[in-house]
Amino acid sequence: MSWQTLLRRHEQQFVDELVEFCRIPSVSTTPEHAGDVTAAANWVASRMTAAGLEHVEVVPSAGHPVVYGDWLHAGDAPTVLIYGHFDVQPANPIDAWTSPPFQPEVRDGRLYARGASDDKGNMLAPVLTAEAMLAIGALPVNVKFLFEGEEEIGSPNLPPVFQTHVDRFACDIVYSADGGQRSEEQPSLTTAFRGICGLHLIVRGPHSDLHSGIYGGTVNNPALALSEILASMRNSQGKVVVEGFYDDIEPVSEEMQEIVDASPIDNDAYREGLGVPELFREPGYSTRQVSWLRPTLEVDGMWSGALGDGRRAIVPAEAHAKLSCRLVPDQSPEYVLDCLRRHIEDHTPRGVTAEVRTIPISSAAYHMPVGHPGNRVAANVLADLYGREPLIGLSGGTIAILNMFRKYLSAYTVSFAFALGDENQHGPDEFFRLSSFARAQSAYGQLFEALASTSL
């Protein structure tokens, strides 16, 4: 029997297991879910052991643990490290979900659950592939699995784990099961990711919330002051006017420009899909250029005073905003944070104070040579699976660990995963196509076979 047949036979069992996995609310962004992230790590370790992998271990870190396991009996064949993450984004606003985020539900061949697409479905697939291959014999390459629980918070505690386990994690190349394809018909290979940095801005006024009738108008209102600071950061055209923000960005190379040109965005369909009255972006760039090649400044969250239905007539004591920037090659997260800090200092109105806390997610942009043999193998597998050559793509997102694979293991990472852009990652009603789940399993089998005869 072939590993393909074996995978098909267990299709329903694997979906049931993915459902079980997605029931664990392994939200890494809030301390109250730390136990759930560990529970997900334990679930992954058990499943890896059941699959026949060896040296499976939940490796602690100063934050959330990583899970490691391997099968290293392929002699001189290459050693491949498979990466993924079992932590998920928070599920708020819960009310906006059709079915509860941690009660997975299959509708129309799609599994709806927080983390189904990002990244539990994707990361589970190669484990199942390894199980099928081991059940009928052996893996054609040496395989290491490294799954983390801090992807969604920028992997702040991973560097010491790499330092300790550099020999254990050593590999020729990394394949990342965190990412996606262009569509169900069109494969793609992602060769670059943007970086990120973020800060928490706190504007403080009076020592406590004040009665707006008695004190209103005599002290600065922190919510208004915060609004003024934020509004000062960009112009009405959408260009960031924080001094230095666009420093150090290299002109776009011809290769990059070609990659971008090969993947135009239909602005009307894009606008309609997002439900906005019109698109809004840095002047002088196309939608695709902005999302792949330009840095961004976004407010992820903001709060002050009376929230929701509650009504209070007050001057709030403080106002908060969380900002994050996506960064492009040659931008330093530290430098951009410094620019923001200086801007905030220079634009804090009278009557309030501003505190800036760095959010520990700083990560520079990542890119790898398009023609790298690791990409070529992946491209061949994808072409075979889809019957169509993959487009080269860039990602506007960030996977902090990719820079660590470079730094500690001297290994490039090939993005090899099967999420699609409409699957509501990070939003309500996240889902993963079960067809993609099955395709991912086949893809990893073909990849392992092709890698056996590749010189990396």
Next chain:
Amino acid sequence: MSWQTLLRRHEQQFVDELVEFCRIPSVSTTPEHAGDVTAAANWVASRMTAAGLEHVEVVPSAGHPVVYGDWLHAGDAPTVLIYGHFDVQPANPIDAWTSPPFQPEVRDGRLYARGASDDKGNMLAPVLTAEAMLAIGALPVNVKFLFEGEEEIGSPNLPPVFQTHVDRFACDIVYSADGGQRSEEQPSLTTAFRGICGLHLIVRGPHSDLHSGIYGGTVNNPALALSEILASMRNSQGKVVVEGFYDDIEPVSEEMQEIVDASPIDNDAYREGLGVPELFREPGYSTRQVSWLRPTLEVDGMWSGALGDGRRAIVPAEAHAKLSCRLVPDQSPEYVLDCLRRHIEDHTPRGVTAEVRTIPISSAAYHMPVGHPGNRVAANVLADLYGREPLIGLSGGTIAILNMFRKYLSAYTVSFAFALGDENQHGPDEFFRLSSFARAQSAYGQLFEALASTSL
């Protein structure tokens, strides 16, 4: 035995009863506490009945109920209506309280609880006074009590109640047990209150929260757009630049200016008391002028996207702000709301939509003649109690029902209450001085006696 002696004898019992009253979380601003507001109404009705008052009834409205009761056996003596409210502001942020807001605690002669000062301690006092006077005989005037449960939300459901019960509530004058004195040594008479209006501004962008890596930079960020709208509403000096905002304001009369001049604010002490780095107000006016005679624009609350510790890298789908304005005589709440609506329409950035919902708290400013006999009687009682003539004062706050007493009962309202400015009304650690609680009881006794021989 005198009513004074009787009040003193029951002092501890009355404090215990006030503690019981303050245990009821009768927050009128959020629907989930509606049952508690009714529970407070029932508590008040029981206590009034126990005091010997007649025709006690919890009168329903389309919102929270009012409580009515009377004692009308004083023949030709004046009929006085005593007003107060048993609803309270929300207690958020709960964490900022030293003891829980609805577990009243006496520390250093102060009762700490949400509503202790605003207005449960104040409103309970005249009921206790009536009880003591009835216990030894009779009240010297006809007294009606009207307590409401919607003061903190601007009494939106009270007008129909007045229409139905106009004969029942008819009176020569109203004394309001909601308000305060200048200090423990210095009495004051408040003859004017500012009005109020408010709106809930919702800025909408994409149909749901978006992954900031994939979509960031291509659509407008509703939190940033909201910030820009809010920032456009005032200049860096603190002057509101919403067109028409300062229309219709009459020049300050000589009488008003004298009242203001008689009550200067020590800016340094005031600033230090509030804990702000510097004061911030409309240019050209003193702190006292701003808080009594000028309209204000405040953001009471604001929220968007990821709140608190949660970290999400998103473009939020929407952003919210609640704004309120305190209004001075001759400003129409509807006109000011229209000005704000037009301003928001004119200043909504591209790529988002803005919705404005009127918050049903609209109320015009209120003022009564300083020399009205109702004020003179109150002034005499206060002078006797404090050994010092009261200052005339204005209030920056709003009591919506005062305009209804004028409109439906043709009655002026004299503010006769004993809260003090440092008692953290609407904020954490609200408290009421037990000495003020006792003083309020005596004051109402003297007031009833003095009114018996007053021609109103």
